[in-house]
Amino acid sequence: MPDVRQIAREIVAREGGYVNDPDDPGGVTNHGVTIHTMRRLGIDLTGDGQVTEADVRRLTAAQAVDIYLEHYFRRPRIGDLPAPLQASVFDMYVNAGANAVKILQRMLAKMGFGTVADGVIGPQTIAHAHAAAARAPDLIADAYAIERRNYYYAIADARPASRKYARRRDGGKGGWIRRAEEFMSPRFHLTEAQHRERTKAWG
Secondary structure: OOOHHHHHHHHHHHHOOOEOOOOOOOOOEEOOEEHHHHHHHOOOOOOOOOOOHHHHHHOOHHHHHHHHHHHHHHOOOHHHOOHHHHHHHHHHHHHHOOHHHHHHHHHHHHOOOOOOOOOOOOHHHHHHHHHHHHHOOOOHHHHHHHHHHHHHHHHHHHOHHHHHHHEOOOOOEOHHHHHHHOOOOHHHOOOHHHHHHHHHHHO
16 A cells, blocks of 8 residues: 555545535535534635634645645544555545545444444544455445445435536536545446436436
8 A cells, every 4th residue: 555645645636625515514625624624624725713714725735735634534543444445545535534434434334243333433443444355355445435336426416506516417427426436446437328327317
């Protein structure tokens, strides 16, 4: 696995720069860091005593990397998971918060481990994840990435405003789907035809 700081840099590059998309529940973001996260962490870069859009605009890529490493990797204990899972769970945690862990926990439960989907990486989740990785070391990362992809499709099924993140205007794979598939073997990627079939009900 690449160095975790390098993974964080790749996440920042993947997230892009300043975005203010009204359809994004996260609100104003820069390098993937939302204004809500900056307020929660008290990151006041302008020094005016409040965290506003101006602070989001000032956030640098290097600062975003540090935020990700501390609050989206170390504190959630992603480093305690099996190495093959760490990059994808880290990337998903940046994208979806504790839902990244719930996706893993639900996957482990499907595998028969009885893991509770509480969104927290504790001793049970760590032990079950390592047991699952030992059982299928060459497939565990693919299995999680597939669950990620399913999660994205499910969000888009339920929330029409989010469909643009899963499907491009021309009907091809949107950013969410391509992002999930970056972390799985090519043999598990959906073909364009399969993707279009999966999303045809969206109209």
